[in-house]
Amino acid sequence: MSDFKVKAGLAQMLKGGVIMDVVNAEQAQIAERAGACAVMALERIPADMRASGQVCRMSDPQMIKDIMKTVSIPVMAKCRIGHFVEAQVLEALEIDYIDESEVLTPADKLLHIEKKKFKVPFVCGARNLGEALRRIDEGAAMLRTKGEAGTGDISEAVSHIALIKKQIEEVLALKTDKEIEEYAKEIRVPVESLVQLIENKGKFPVVNFAAGGVATPSDAALCMQLGCDGVFVGSGIFKSKHPEKLAKAIVNAVTHFDDPKKILEYSTDLGELMFGVAVGGLKDTEKLSSRGW
């Protein structure tokens, strides 16, 4: 499909870059000046949503518009899982990318949005191969790990990356059509998706970013060394003492993710970082990553 190249292509241009959560035009400007390759416009950063315990929805379009006017880099915004009308509104707003996000309260407990119907591209979270392939099948043009947003704890993102890697290896080791069919059934994906994955030697047709819990330059570099194409940083930056400094440091660390000496330099003297919520202390029902299916 010709549309797909244009949709997935923008995500390819974001590679090796950092996408930052911002709640107003001022933060968007800080992000742009720090070298963010895109911003995610949202009303409240995940750490605050998590604390609020309220229903979280798409942000006020006025706020998103202000941000779109302020910066020249691509602007993304979130809609609720399955809420295709919020997605229509964001498309009408001419947003550059939509994140169908588990960070907001899901609107549909069975289905995600049929993303192929939209001209605007979508990014979706995935914590295992089944979720990743289902999202691609629905038309997602970019993936990210779910991690555990708003915690500053990188462990969930790391385990999502590791699990997907392990499952891809399992798929590549499948020998017969019957084995492929069974595996497809087990992870609830179309057989065709697995066949394609095997044909592509285990590579997704879309880029995969790290997200959920990135709080330091080392966190970002860790995800890059584990094979991610780029990084989303949510609460980490603007919940720290010196957002601008940290934002720049994370951008630099993603470029030089393979150079410990440089990461040492970028990690030094950043001041107080975001508070952390250890994922181990959360009940399963409190985990945002368990949303989406």
Place this chain on the structure above:
Amino acid sequence: MTRSLVVGVLALQGAFIEHIQIFEKIQSPVSYSFIEVRTEEQLHSCDALVIPGGESTAISLIAQRTSMLKPLMDFIKSEKPVWGTCAGLIFLSKQIVNGREGQKILGGMDIMVKRNAFGRQLNSFEQKLDFSTFIPGVSDFPTVFIRAPVVEMILDDSEETYNKLGEVIRSENTYQNPSKVEILHQLENGLIVAVRQGNKIGTSFHPELSDDTRFHKWFLDEFVSGK
């Protein structure tokens, strides 16, 4: 034994791997090696450089912060071949009509570019273009334009015309390209999307996103090895 020609792809941010993957598919009697360039040492080993697509502000800011701006400007001065795609075209230019504060550029080509000239992502598109006037036989090249820039103006001596435009960003590089700017391709609506000036070339679109290797092969033959 002759050493192989080193073609670097600037890897500060963006779609640099895509360029390398396309280059590596090309069969050539000339021996090439293709490397990612993040440091001055890596840049110094290059015989030619590709500046990929990505976010032009991010690439420029990262270059400044990681002490790569000056080495890149010097690379431009060294008269080695350089090709910029999309954000790379912006970075390679002498002026930007709608740049951002703090965005510095390399000044390798006498052009003024306009960022996001087609609008936002919804206006990104794919189109086959006829490049047979400069790449023999290539009349149907699949191009992808993503939030693409265009060449707004070829800069000549008419300094006054463009001085009137308010917030133009100008390169601080003292380099002056000795050749004349040639327009390689204009869209039907007149927008300039491919230009050449001596051994520097800029394209608004992304040949690295197509599966077609012909544009990259032409760059190697025409600019790098001088076949």
